[in-house]
Amino acid sequence: MADNRLGDGRRLSVIDVAEPGATAPADQADTAPRAGAQDTATADAARQGTAQPDTGKADTAKPQAPKAEAGDRPANKADATPGPGKPAPGKPADKKPADKKPGPGPANKGEGGEPPRKKPAKQAETVQVIEVAPVAQPAVMRKRHWGLALVFVLMVVAPLTAAGWYLEFRSEDQYASIVGFTVRKEEGTSATELLTPLLGGLGGGGGSSDSDVLYEFIQSQSLVSRIDERVDLVGHYSVPYDKDPIFALNPDATIEDLTNYWSRVVQLSYDSATGLMELRVLAFEAEQARTIARAIVEESQALINDLNATARSDTLRYAQDDLADAESRLRDAREALVLFRTRTQIVDPETYGRGQESLINVLQQQLAQALIDYDLLLQGAGGTDPRVAQAQSRIDAIRARIDEERESSVVSEDYPRLLAEYESLAVDREFAEESYRAARAALDSARADVTRQTRYLAAYIEPTLPQSAEYPRRLVLMGLAALFLFLSWAIVSLVYYSIRDSR
Known part of the structure; x- marks a missing residue:
């Protein structure tokens, strides 16, 4: 067994296990071959230590080494120390055969001056011991476990x-x-x-x-x-x-x-x-x-x-009610218009006023022409001519007629008020007539809808x-x-x- 320390202070334990029936070579006591074999074992151990470092302490678990055979010697400290031609600990060594021919010397020469043949050194087998934690005790059913299982069964x-x-x-x-x-x-x-908007959304x-x-x-x-x-x-x-x-x-x-x-x-x-x-x-x-x-x-x-x-x-009921209201409004509008015409004795104040204005305008034109003729007659005949008196009489008659027409016509300061009143009554009558026509159409449509089904259940x-x-x-x-x-x-x-x- 070789106990080597790597470069980082870790100890690597290597157990050399010899094959059964193997015998040590006759010249195993020589220093150079033994050193070469140890160097090879140290290099192998260093490679294994690099690949699988021992994380525990070096002295925690050391395997018992088998008894060394006769002729084996413990490794010297000098052998573990790196030197010329030896690989450093913790570094992979060069792959060199352990039975390399040594240099010439008296100790290495056999009969005839030829170096003796040597058997190759056996490679050491490394055994790594791993500490195993103690095995846990088997689970045991306790009282609370039985109670939990009982509750599960019941619930x-x-x-x-x-x-x-x-x-x-x-x-x-x-x-x-x-x-x-x-x-x-x-x-x-x-x-x-x-007609729903006119009926207020009914239906x-x-x-x-x-x-x-x-x-x-x-x-x-x-x-x-x-x-x-x-x-x-x-x-x-x-x-x-x-x-x-x-x-x-x-x-x-x-x-x-x-x-x-x-x-x-x-x-x-x-x-x-x-x-x-x-x-x-x-x-x-x-x-x-x-x-x-x-x-x-x-x-x-x-x-x-x-x-x-x-x-x-x-x-149908709402349409009938709307028609009745429309008829009532139309009747009231027509009665109001009749009362206005009876009171003013004018069927259409607007048309009548335009006729009166036209008549007065014609009289004004005639008066202007009579005045022109009168002036011309004064200039040509003098004031004693009977025609002058006739012209003056004609002018007076036209003026009197104009005054009478103005007094008897509506073309006065009350005409705008009468015209506004008439227009208001006319608008009320027109609106009542439109409402009556719409209500009448709605009633006819409602009566037609009574005979047909507008909504039904479709399966x-x-x-x-x-x-x-x-x-x-x-x-x-x-x-x-x-x-x-x-x-x-x-x-x-x-x-x-x-x-x-x-x-």
Whole structure:
């Protein structure tokens, strides 16, 4: 065994294991061959120490070296010290054979002056000892472990087993009938819709609002009562109550209990964007499920018809009221205009005023021409000519006529007021006439809408007849129950250990 120290202070233990049956060479006592073999072993050990450094202490675990054979000598310190021709510790040595021929000398020559043949040195085998940690003791079930397992059985295994037994042997099969429908509105625009702005938006909303009303109606107590009267819901859903009290209805259930149970057996999905509704009705018999689904569709159609009838009657009534108001306003406007004409004795003040102005203008022109003739006559005949007197008489007559026309006509300071009053009465009459015509058209359209159905229930999926029972979904219920029970047990365990560790 060679105990060498590397350059970083670590000790490398090398055990030389000789092959069985091997004998030492006759000249093993020589210094040079022994030094060469030690150098080779030191180089091999240095390479192994570089590849696998000993991280522990050098003296921690030393293997016991086998007894040295006769003729073996311990390595000298001088041999471990690097020198000329020897590799330094910790560095890989040059690969040189250990049986290299030494230089000439008296000790190395045999008979005939030839060096003796030497067997190659055996390479040392390195054994590395690794310290192993002590093996942990086997786990032992303690009291708290048994308690935790007992709680798991009580909280998870037992309830889950009971639920599985009930679902498998006690729960009654249920059949699902599916129906899909939507509220459709008649295509096209009626005269009533065209006149809606004039009628103040009367006549109800669109199909979307009707779908919302229908969605609430299907879940209401009113529909449950109507369906119960038609198909006896309590009698059907309470038949398997003795065997399946969880999924069946109590025979003594009130209308409130039946309404709550209705939400369990009638599953309604509604898409507000498209207005489509899909209904899934559960029953203990396939034919009964389809019967209930048909009854729901019929009651929904009756509701839509009632909404249509109410909307039509309201539209007709409001149109009649609007027509009566329009007639009253038109009558009042015409009476006011008649009173104005009677009081002023003028049918149309604007037209009459223009005629009076035209007449006065003509008289003014005649007066101007008479004055011109009078001036010319004075210049030519003198003041004693009888024609001058006639011209003066004509001028006076024209002036008198103009004064009379002005006094008897409306062309005075009251004319603007009379004209404004007349225009106001004329506008009122025109507006009353337009309102009357619109109200009359609305009434005619409302009467035409009474004879047709503007909204109706369109079923895009007729009530189906199920062939196999889909409910209750036992695997889904078992999975949900297992998840819930396991989470409950885990929470209880964590709370217990947190309280235990805090003490």
